[in-house]
Amino acid sequence: MQSPRLALAFILITVTLDAIGIGLIFPVMPELILEVTGRTLSEAAVWGGLLSASFAVMQFLFGPTIGSLSDRFGRRPILLGSLVIMSATYLAMALAPTITILLAARIVAGIVSATYATASAFIADVTPPEDRGKRFALIGAGFGIGFVLGPAMGGLLAGxxxxxxxxxxxxxxxxxLCLGSLILPETVTDATRRPFSLARANPLGAFRAVAHLPGLRRPLLVFLILGIAMNVYPAVWAFYGHAQFGWGAGMVGASLALYGISFAVGQxxxxxxxxxxxxxHRTAFWGIWVDIVTLAVFGFLTSPLGALVVIPITALGGVVTPALQSILSRGTPADAQGELQGLLASLNAIAMIVSPLVMTAAFRAFTHEGALLHLPGAPFLLASALMVAALLLHVGRRRAA
Incomplete structure (x- = not known):
């Protein structure tokens, strides 16, 4: 096997390039949906929620399957295979004349979008348990850098x-894909390779298997609630910026780039x-508090300059996810790290199913013509309340321990 340092370097490059590819399309999604549907902005937001939810349903259904396949066949073929199909789905979206084609492309993309979960399992393969929190944060930093470059490039290309x-x-x-084909090493060895089990390669089977490990149920639930709350940003940020501040694709891209810089530095x-x-545990506790406060601020914020000031502060809450991942990875056997990361992908997928539908519905309820109260920030207030629930669960786990 090649050195762990080379493996880590490749994974960080992979995650960063993947995030650039995803971030490129964020600023233009509202305008593209308006173009192919001919609907109003509030109705386009609901379509945006459905596109995100369809992607997430597939992630939920296939996340543990992909993770279990990587435990059996290795990380390399799973990563490279997913990139082949992902490139095809982007081309399909580029050429899509109707919302139906966009929806079909998002469904296929959701099935193969294994990069993050497999990359996290890769990190667990080559990192001692005591260093995994820091290494998981590097994956987050790679995503942050990608979202600096991606939305900024997307805003420019949209011109x-x-x-x-x-x-x-x-x-x-x-x-x-080309980079991975050249330098990606394999980290699954005969000692850690595990036979594929259909019973565990589904969301319910994987959850039963991992949740029965000591002390992991509450962190898994906190991870799920965190995902539902924090997915408010990709779900409604472009629509929120348009409605609250009058931002176009360029400014939405710039604000996302600012977030990406702040997030990467924080990680x-x-x-x-x-x-x-x-x-x-205490790192997650204080990070949750930051999320509660910043989400509530966005709920009432009316100044575009104020939004740009608050965005870097939100990055402080980015410590929660790697801290929870480290807690969960420590409690999971070496031959089930792929399954764990696949399960986390499924939980995040549940969040991506629930959050866009709920948050875009909340946005529409408070922005449509005739709404009793015009409050584009309502989804952020809802997300802040969910983070309060996550905090109570996390504190309860510590007391139980």
């Missing part, structure tokens, strides 16, 4: 053509020191 960012995303996926500079000083 050429509204569909140009999808061609850019396809190109990024192909470049990622690299904060997570490792925070876990060393506070421990995984």
């Amino acid at each position: 050429l053509d509204i569909r140009a960012p999808f061609y850019g995303a396809a190109l990024m996926a192909v470049l990622n 690299v500079a904060l997570v490792g020191p925070a876990i060393r000083k506070l421990g995984e």
Whole structure:
């Protein structure tokens, strides 16, 4: 096997390029949906929620399957195979003349979008348990850097053509595939390879298997609630920026780039020191508090300058996910790390199913013509309330322990 350092470097490059490809399309989704549906902005937001939910349903159904397949056949073939199909789905979205084609492409993309879960299992393969929180944070930093470049590039490409960012995303996926084909090592060995089990390769079977491990049920539930709350950003941010501040695709891209910079810096500079000083549980506790406060602020914020000031502060809450991942990875056997990450992908998929539908519905309820109260920030207030519930669960786990 090649060195763990080389493996880590490749995974970070892979995650960053993947995030660039995803981030490219965010700023133009509202305008593209308006183009292919001919509906109003509030109705387009609901279609945006359905597209996100369909992607997430497939992730939920197939996440543990992909994770279990990577435990059996290795990380390399799963990563490379998913990139081949992902590049094709971006091309399909670039050429889509109707909302039906967009929906079909998102469904296929949801099935094969195994990059994050498989990359996380890769990290667990090559990292001692005590260092996994810091390494998981590096994956988050890679996503952050990708979302700096992706939305900014998407906003610029949208100036050429509204569909140009999808061609850019396809190109990024192909470049990622070429890079992986050249330098991706395999980290699953005969000692950690596990036979594929259909009973465990589904969301319910995987949840039963992992949740029965000591002390993991509450962190799994906190992870799920965190995902539902924090998916408010991809679900409604472009629509919220348009309605609250009058932002177009360029400004939405710039605001997402600012978030990506802040998030990447936070992951690299904060997570490792925070876990060393506070421990995984207290790091998650204080990160949840940051999320509660910043989400509530966005609920009532009316100043575009104020939004740009608050965005970097939200990055402090990014310590929660790697801290929870580290807690869960420590409690999971070495031959089930892929299954765990597949399960986490399924839980995140549940969040991506529930959050876009709920958050876009909340947005529509408070922005449509005739609404009793015009409050585009209502979804962020709902997300803040969910984070309060996550905090109570997390504190309850510590007391039980």
